[in-house]
Amino acid sequence: MQKEVLINFDRCLGCRSCQLACAVAHSTAGNLFGAILNGEKPRTRIFVHQVGGQKAPLNCRHCEDAPCIDACIAGAMHRQEDGTVTNVGGEQQCTACWMCVMVCPYGVIRSDAAGTMALKCDRECRDEAGVPACVRACPTGALVYAGVDEYSGRRRVDVLARALQQVSGNF
Amino acid sequence: MxxxxxxxxxxxxxxxxxxxxxxxxxxxxxxxxxxxxxxxxxxxxxxxxxxxxxxIDPFGDGPQKGVCGATGDIIVARNLLRMIAAGAAAHSDHGRDVVETVMRVATGEAKDYAIKDENKLKALAAEFNINTEGRTVKEIAKELAEAVLEEFGTRKGYIQTVERVPAKRKEIWERLGLLPRGIDREVVEAMHRTHMGVDNDPANLILHGLRCSISDGWGGSLLATEFSDVLFGTPQPVKGKSNLGVICKNAVNILVHGHEPILSEMLVAAAKDPELVAAARARGADGINLVGMCCTGNEILMRHGIPAAGNFLQQELAIITGALEAVVVDVQCIMPALGQLAACYHTKFISTSPKAKFPGAVHVPFDEHHALDTAREIIRLAVENYPNRNKDRVFIPEDITEYVAGFSVEAILKILGGTLNPLIDAIKNRSIRGIAALVGCNNPKITQDYNHLNMVKELIAKDVLVVETGCAAIASAKAGLLLPEAAELAGPGLAGVCRALGIPPVLHMGSCVDISRILVVAAAIAGELGVDIADLPVAGAAPEWVSEKAVSIGAYVVASGIFTVLGTVPAVLGSKVVTELLTRQAKDLVGGYFAVETDPFRAAELIINHIDEKRAALGI
Incomplete structure (x- = not known):
């Protein structure tokens, strides 16, 4: 089953390690010290926000019915075989019309530094095991790379364990 | 690797x-x-x-200022200064403890200690303008200790011991305002400056960092060394054994670990106590085997040839042998993991300093007034623990390597026949191309000892005399590089000098506070040649450094005018301003500067290039 970057919202401490790892993974040097010494300015494609008392990361959901693909006038935004939605390597080049930015329900598409291209999670950061950089960088397990059913199954067991422990007092 | x-x-x-x-x-x-x-x-x-x-977002994408408005440059500089302050504090507080012990010997409170090196005591007294004529050793020691304790909070301008640097160096420090005004004061001021809303100029912060580090290298550390020599004797060449194989299968094994020699010297004495040895034998052991780890190990190795069980990353491995009855610790570089680990075995983890308590440790408070009694109590705990050893869980690796250590400045002078001239001549005629000081820790970021040993081998092969302290020196001990026979790995020039003098190509000069010994030699050579330390064909390196002490060391070595190569990356790359200051502008300011090179072969090359540059400038 295809894996997604899923979020345990209660685990996020707001450390922004995912953002840094995402930016580094998209640098030419490919490592933190190298990128800094080269003077590179790679941009993150995952975003950590403070919402009320909650800290939370958010990145592209790679929607099945992706509005950004439908809205892309240039024909740059497309879906790859593995399900990844990206505007790199499409039929045409991204023209920075920002249609994708406007229709994205999650607000996770942004501009590159020069304002010449839309930038989004492209999963071009996965290691040999196929795990994205943001997930590898997360020290608390707030970001999980898993199949959706596998993830929800785990959550069900978790919530049931807690609920039934309260009922029986000694589950 | x-x-x-x-x-x-x-x-x-x-x-x-x-x-x-x-x-x-x-x-x-x-x-x-x-x-x-x-x-x-x-x-x-x-x-x-x-x-x-x-x-601060290093890529300029997110926030570029803290809430107070501090930029990345300010934050990096402040953090670095705090690291220097912590390192200087650790060394200098160690120094204070040794000086206070000398004071208690003088007042008769610490009856188990004595003044072992009266010559050094008198030389120090002369340095501090204390009259020695017609006075007892204790009278001199008391006045000297009082004067030196004053150095920690002195109001007299700057600390006395910076007078040891060559005139040219002192001029530079004077011009830049780097003369330390008191050992404690610079640490306190570092904490003040880094408080919110005080010093927010990266260069001003770093310059104070250099001053703070000088108060360590030429102050607290130097005094720790000198007063340890006064109290326990100035080291002379001594043979010993190293690596985990020094732990004995059939003896009561006691590992001493940490940094201060005050307790461990007493343990060395107590371990020979016939009554305790008999008690060990009565429990089926062959005897009592005291072994050292890290710099407490280095201190008693330098003075007594006590076996060195290993360096920093081997502290846990020593316990895993299952053959340690006790691990006795004082301060610094002791992993809090030891308590839980010792609990997996019969090993007693004994803390002794009121400054350093650990989970899972038995605390046996040590104070100089009852030193030998406390040492005996600790040894007794270990002896009584011997029957609890589970022999089925004992595994001691057979690796043992011999070493020669104990190269204090005085020992080196003695070998050279009383003056530095033979060494200077050897440098001039290029038998010795230059001198590199390799110091510092082990870091799991680097294959243990890989950077140390490869740098040493590269350097000696190219006729660079290597001097070492701390865990770097133990790495060389374990690899057989501290033996005169290692001269065969040296280039022809250095090998010839080693053979003529009967010395190894790598000289073990002590614990990490003893880097002051290296500075003193450098200053003396510069003085003899009428140049500054920065003009000498010498360099420093910390190939596997870990601690804040190492940051302070790096800073005072650079502030003394010496080019220094770091083998692990310090947390400064977030600021271009600070990085440039440390790796380039420092050269114009103080003569010394930093380079970061994680590859030991390239690091050795940097040092050799630097040495050749300095030789060319001196016209030798």
Missing amino acids: KDTLSVDPASLKMLEIARERGIETAWDRYLAQQPQCGFGELGLCCRNCNMGPCR
Whole structure:
């Protein structure tokens, strides 16, 4: 089953390690010290926000019915075989019309530094095991790379364990 | 070299045992920490006030200022200064403890200690303008200790011992305002400056960092060395054995670990107590075997040839042998993991300093007034623990390597026939191309001892005399590089000098506070040649450094005018301004500067190029 970057919202401490790892993974040097010494300015494609008392990361959901693909006038935004939605390597080049930015329900598409291209999670950061950089960088397990059913199954067991422990007092 | 955890065969054997037994070590915990926080790695995280914590986006994408307005440059500089202050504090507080012990000897309170090196005591007294004529050793010691304790909070301008630097160096320090005005004062001021809303000029912060570090290298550390020599004797060449194989299968094994020699010297005496030896024999042991780890190990190794069980990353491995009855610790570089680990075995983990308590430790408070009694009590605890050893769980690797250590400045002078001239001549005629000081720790980021040993081998092969302290020196001991026979690995010039003098190509000069010995030699050579330390064909390196003490060391070595290569990356790359200051502008300001090179071969090359540059400038 295809894996997604899923979020345990209660685990996020707001450390922004995912953002840094995402930016580094998209640098030419490919490592933190190298990128800094080269003077590179790679941009993150995952975003950590403070919402009320909650800290939370958010990145592209790679929607099945992706509005950004439908809205892309240039024909740059497309879906790859593995399900990844990206505007790199499409039929045409991204023209920075920002249609994708406007229709994205999650607000996770942004501009590159020069304002010449839309930038989004492209999963071009996965290691040999196929795990994205943001997930590898997360020290608390707030970001999980898993199949959706596998993830929800785990959550069900978790919530049931807690609920039934309260009922029986000694589950 | 990433595919193996260590190049030390003893470590590798013990790591295999740890794996079989499911025991975690620093290497496992290092892996569990991956990936480490990038903001921390770059020094871009500030926790100095409660508007924060703040961090700066190094790529210019996110916030570029903390809540107070501090930029990345300010935050990196402040963090670095705090590291220097912590390192200087550790060394200098150690120094204070030794001076206070001398004071208590003088007042008769510490009856178990004596003044062992009266010549050094008198030389120090002369340095501090204390009259020695017609006075008893205790009278001199008391007045000297009082004068030196004043150095920690002095009001007289600047500390006395900076007078040891060549005139040219002192002029530079005077011009830049780097003369330390008191050992404690510079640390206190560092904490003040880094408080929210005080010093926010990166260069001003770093310059104070240099001054603070000088108060360590030419102050606290130097006094720790000198007063340890006064109290316990100035080291002379001594033979001994190293690596985990020095732990004996049939003896009561006691590992002393940490940094201060005040307790360990008493343990050395108490371990010979016939009554305690008899008690050990009565329990079926052959005797009592005291072994050292890290710099407490180095202190008693330098003065008594006590075996060195290993360096920093071997502290857990020593316990995993299952053959330690006790690990006795004082201060610094003692992993809090030892308590839980010792509990897996019969090993008693004994803390002794009121400054350093640990989970899972038995605390036996040590004070100089009842030193020998406390040492006896500790040895007795170990002896009584011997029958609890589970012989089926004992695994001691067979690796033992001999070493020659004990190269104090005085010992080197004696070997040279009383003056530095033979050494200077050897440098002039290029038998010795230059001198490199390799110091510092082990770091699980680097294959244990790999950087140390490869740098040493590269350097001596090219006729660079290597002087070492701390865990770097223990790495060389274990690899046989501290033996006169190692001269065969040296280039023809250096090998000839070593053979003529009967010395190894790598000189063990002591513990990490003893880097002051290296500085004193450098200053003396410069003085003899009528040049500054920065003009000499010498360099420093910390190939596997870990601690804040190492940051202070690096700073005072650079401030003394010496080019220094770091083998692990310091947390400063988040600021271009600070990085440039340390790696370039420092050269114009103080003569010394930093380079970072994680590859030991390239690091050795940097040092050799630097040495050749300096030789050319001197016209030799």
